[in-house]
Amino acid sequence: MSGRGGAGLLDRAMRLERPERIEAADGEAQTVFADTGLVFVALAPASLAERQAGGRIDGVASHVGRLRHGTGISGGWRLRDEGRVFEVLAVDDSAARRTGQVLCLLQEEGR
Template sequence: MTRAGDLDRPMRLERPDRIEASDGEAEIVFTDMGAVFVALAPASLAQRQVLERVDGVASHSATLRAGSGIAGGWRLVEGARVFRVLAVDDAPRRSGYVTCLVEEEGR
């Protein structure tokens, strides 16, 4: 069970936005949605062997307060470290928290 004191890492929450130009080109930019406090823990089975190379799956689990609207594709940023949200489990939302599986970029 998560307690407020477990949320000990200040991170920035970023939402992906698709920007389309008049010529049909599109890009994804990330909008800063503000600071959140997160409990970050290594995920078990964080990698797998694919075609003789190690491929990342989920490197960490992140727990934060419910109500941020976080979804797959969003990012959690801590300094130079960026964690891409792969999945969100909001089943424990009644407790006031959501848990995300995240992958650290560049890892």
């Protein structure tokens, strides 16, 4: 869902999902994602080069996202938008006090 209005440069409405580990009685575990709500994000393609490792493309950031500070977002979380899913690889909140925003390196699933 894209939206404009009231969010300034954070112009894309996305669902923020937090990972939760679920363990079964037999010891098997899986990760599920809990929807924590709607956030507004400025999403842009990353200008980082991909590299090949062992004959395949190694996972690198495909996008950079900025969102308001205070969501609790960290690596392993996800952002979801109209069928597209972005895994959060890393979060930089070093400028959050000055700008009120955090910067996230994202990898789009399927890329």
